[in-house]
Amino acid sequence: MTPQRQLVVDAVRALGHATPEQICTRVQETAPAVNITTIYRTLELLERIGLVRHTHLGHGAPTYSEQEHQHVHLVCHHCGSVAEAPTDLMDQLAARLRDESGFTLDATHVALSGRCADCAEDADADPTDSTEQETDR
Amino acid sequence: MTPQRQLVVDAVRALGHATPEQICTRVQETAPAVNITTIYRTLELLERIGLVRHTHLGHGAPTYSEQEHQHVHLVCHHCGSVAEAPTDLMDQLAARLRDESGFTLDATHVALSGRCADCAEDADADPTDSTEQETDR
DNA sequence: CTACCTGCAAACAGTTTGCCGCCTG
DNA sequence: CAGGCGGCAAACTGTTTGCAGGTAG
Numbered sequence: 423m424t425p426q427r428q429l430v431v432d433a434v435r436a437l438g439h440a441t442p443e444q445i446c447t448r449v450q451e452t453a454p455a456v457n458i459t460t461i462y463r464t465l466e467l468l469e470r471i472g473l474v475r476h477t478h479l480g481h482g483a484p485t486y487s488e489q490e491h492q493h494v495h496l497v498c499h500h501c502g503s504v505a506e507a508p509t510d511l512m513d514q515l516a517a518r519l520r521d522e523s524g525f526t527l528d529a530t531h532v533a534l535s536g537r538c539a540d541c542a543e544d545a546d547a548d549p550t551d552s553t554e555q556e557t558d559r
Numbered sequence: 560m561t562p563q564r565q566l567v568v569d570a571v572r573a574l575g576h577a578t579p580e581q582i583c584t585r586v587q588e589t590a591p592a593v594n595i596t597t598i599y600r601t602l603e604l605l606e607r608i609g610l611v612r613h614t615h616l617g618h619g620a621p622t623y624s625e626q627e628h629q630h631v632h633l634v635c636h637h638c639g640s641v642a643e644a645p646t647d648l649m650d651q652l653a654a655r656l657r658d659e660s661g662f663t664l665d666a667t668h669v670a671l672s673g674r675c676a677d678c679a680e681d682a683d684a685d686p687t688d689s690t691e692q693e694t695d696r
Numbered sequence: 697c698t699a700c701c702t703g704c705a706a707a708c709a710g711t712t713t714g715c716c717g718c719c720t721g
Numbered sequence: 722c723a724g725g726c727g728g729c730a731a732a733c734t735g736t737t738t739g740c741a742g743g744t745a746g
Contacts, residue, residue, distance in 0.1 A: 455727095461729070512732095525674070599737075
């Protein structure tokens, strides 16, 4: 466990969810010379040994978190907000998939896409709202 | 509706699921001068008017398909295979999300990640199999 | 003539690779 | 001295942008 690797672990812990880029910035606050390449290589290693995990929140870069951070993520494809839900939400779906097609679901690896409560209201109230963004869809 | 646009529509129809790159290759078989930029711009337009839709199957490029192609996609993060399941699979989950958090789920927009039946068997049979690939996770 | 459409080149984000030098055992 | 580790530059994929010429109404 080299100093760089320890810093990456610390950064992941401190940031909660973070992209490799964000982790790099954070690490560089204490060790400016550290290269983004090292971040990627270290994250890959940390993931292989089970210390961290990553989740795809949508289009952009994946976010890394501690192994223990297990949630279902709900991203709003309208405003881009990310909500967390307990994993047991997917239990019955997972069971059904397993029974019907032998597919073992990894509920936390990719976020579910949809529209959050706030944006649903906005759509009702003012469909032509100028604050529209359309993050991904 | 310009010739280029028609070709893009035709390509999406013909290919079923395809990345912008694949669509471009296909279009260029009949119109070699067509640029990838045009593919992107056309797909964006076709999506806005509701002729096509796109789905994130994982890490890489999104895949475009006809609007009518509505399935839940199951990607195996081990072998990379993509299976299709009926959308009603997610109905009870969608209902629960709507009731509990006001989140309107778009079940078809992002693929569910997990391990397919074949790869689950492989893991049992031979965990150190040299054909291992680890597509994403 | 005006507006839209297209092609091309360039830029951009995110990620990976090759190489080389360094440090440690 | 051998192997792992890390820094740097370069390549690569996927995507977007600015610009300029062309074409149709």
